[in-house]
Amino acid sequence: MIVIPIKEEVDIVRVRTAVRSMAREIGFGLVDQTRISTAVSELARNAFLYAGEGEAHIEELTNPHKGIRITFIDHGPGIEDIELAMKDGWSSSGNMGKGLPGSKRLSDHMEISSEPAQGTTVIIEKWLSV
């Protein structure tokens, strides 16, 4: 597992570069590499913008799905209404509001857990189709 701290803006680039390179090694094709690194870019930016800092954990999956999992952990203000945050076009920061729903569409599995004032954890997985 690779852990990349997200403390400054360039860390968003570091996370997506590391994810892309692991996805390539695992055997994902070009389109899936692009999907997963784009989703990761959105989520890393969310962590940086909303929480100020966080961490990305990148790991290879073998069972039951071969693929990649990225976990974003932050200790920011948390998401009050996850359902609302998952709606297309909704954004509390006035950006385009595509981050969460868009990332979900680009991945095969997504989990969000959040506690107000405690932080947010977002997990996304992309599976290698056999």
Add this chain to the structure above:
Amino acid sequence: MRRTTRDSIIPILKLGEFLLVSIQIDLHDRMAEQLQQDILERVSQTQARGVLIDISALEMVDSFISRILADTARMAATLDAEIVIVGMHPAVAITLVELGLSLGDVKTALNLDEGYTLLEELLKEREMGARTRQEEESTEESNDSDSD
């Protein structure tokens, strides 16, 4: 001319009436904002009539970069310059649409050659529009002078 080291990361080349920007590195957000500002400043300084932005080396375009590109095109239009984005990788185009984004009404072309041709056509159309208006005006004027 004022130039800081940050400005010169992505070169903006002058090509006749056009500017050519080739993004060869993965852009972080502030770099993208800086590039936007640099392009607009150069358009204003050189009175360029068009800008070709080559993104063929970009491995991904996320919501931030796509917004910067779309905004830059709109801002350049207010400076009377057309922007054409060229070389988007098919995987990037697929992902952008799946993410729920589009480049709006930004003009795109497959590669630099086609982008250059598109810019020339756009400008020719504009010139013809302007000339037609001028001719109409001068016809009206000569009609006036013929009337005696």
